[in-house]
Amino acid sequence: MEKGKSIPEEKETIEKNILSLYKECENFISSDECTKNLRNELEESIPDCLTVLRKWMDDLENSDHGIVIAGETSAGKSTLINKLFEKQLFRGRNNESTSTICKLRNSKRIRVITTDMRGQREETDMTDKCNLETKEGVKMLRNFLKDLTDLTSSEKSVTFNSVEVEFPIPFLGGNMILVDTPGIGGSGNVTDKLIKYLPNALLFIFMINAGSAGGMQNDRLPEIIRAIVLLHLENEMPCFDPRNAIFITNKWDTLYSEDDSSDEDEETKTWNTLKFDIKNRWPSVRDELIFKMNLKDLQTP
Structure with a gap:
């Protein structure tokens, strides 16, 4: 645990970092930097990966x-x-x-x-x-x-x-x-x-x-x-x-x-x-x- 932080505060920080990482992944996959071949590989391993990624973000932001x-x-x-x-x-x-x-x-x-x-x-x-x-x-x-x-x-x-x-x-x-x-x-x-x-x-x-x-x-x-x-x-x-x-x-x-x-x-x-x-x-x-x-x-x- 980071010094000076309670468990709930540490948990909130981790969730924010994960959410930020998810959003960076979403932006990259949606950008021109992500090649067609890479998108195809992502789709093979995780079908409809952008939808799944957005659902993960929704679940993380959901308070329940x-x-x-x-x-x-x-x-x-x-x-x-x-x-x-x-x-x-x-x-x-x-x-x-x-x-x-x-x-x-x-x-x-x-x-x-x-x-x-x-x-x-x-x-x-x-x-x-x-x-x-x-x-x-x-x-x-x-x-x-x-x-x-x-x-x-x-x-x-x-x-x-x-x-x-x-x-x-x-x-x-x-x-x-x-x-x-x-x-x-x-x-x-x-x-x-x-x-x-x-x-x-x-x-x-x-x-x-x-x-x-x-x-x-x-x-x-x-x-x-x-x-x-x-x-x-x-x-x-x-x-x-x-x-x-x-x-x-x-x-x-x-x-x-x-x-x-x-x-x-x-x-x-x-x-x-x-x-x-x-x-x-x-x-x-x-x-x-x-x-x-x-x-x-x-x-x-």
């Missing part, structure tokens, strides 16, 4: 580096977020509930910022009245968010393009954010919000309901996976590495009744089928990033 949690309705996305934060911030439901993109970021203050379809923002600062170290404070924020993000609680929630929630989240460093998304397979307009957000993502966590027809229904999660693969092939997501995608299969406890003597064999078959389906639709997936769990069994303080 999103870890997107996506999955079918009732797959357990909200439950996963509650477990990660060790706070019951969102209510998990068995039907469609999340109505908009919800971005969660680290901050010293507790703020909620809504952005409507016209791009207008409204901020609510709850720092002085909401103590998230207490159950009462968590409940206050949860109830406030319910009216903004829960389709079953308020019709106005569908009017928001996104809801940003800021509070102390130590494991989210820098500009990294966690993004909760509307359930796939619900209302068309909320699914469209997810589709439009896909190019902004750097990493995906796919939630799969193992108790829902094996968890990979043909008209739901695979549709989103195909959209991501297509965007990546078209260089719309040059900073996204498909090898880092995480698949969490959840709700295994709902698969069979307790008195079914063949539970273990059937569960093994379902697990093997699910892994085969995931690898078939996402060939670059790594075995160690496919998980099997019952999130509700994990204790949350």
Whole structure:
């Protein structure tokens, strides 16, 4: 680290230097100094290299580096977020509930910022009245968010393009954010919000309901996976590495009744089928990033 600079300042300096280098490369490739032969060689190694370079610059300048949690309705996305934060911030439901993109970021203050379809923002600062170290404070924020993000609680929630929630989240460093998304397979307009957000993502966590027809229904999660693969092939997501995608299969406890003597064999078959389906639709997936769990069994303080 450069003497006298903090880690965030050092990071900002590095990003500026990289951005400057990218711009110099873009100017050179676009100039007369770059010969036709060199351009052809660049295109062979990096197809549509100028577009890719500009996408890299856009991603570097973008303040949001999103870890997107996506999955079918009732797959357990909200439950996963509650477990990660060790706070019951969102209510998990068995039907469609999340109505908009919800971005969660680290901050010293507790703020909620809504952005409507016209791009207008409204901020609510709850720092002085909401103590998230207490159950009462968590409940206050949860109830406030319910009216903004829960389709079953308020019709106005569908009017928001996104809801940003800021509070102390130590494991989210820098500009990294966690993004909760509307359930796939619900209302068309909320699914469209997810589709439009896909190019902004750097990493995906796919939630799969193992108790829902094996968890990979043909008209739901695979549709989103195909959209991501297509965007990546078209260089719309040059900073996204498909090898880092995480698949969490959840709700295994709902698969069979307790008195079914063949539970273990059937569960093994379902697990093997699910892994085969995931690898078939996402060939670059790594075995160690496919998980099997019952999130509700994990204790949350």
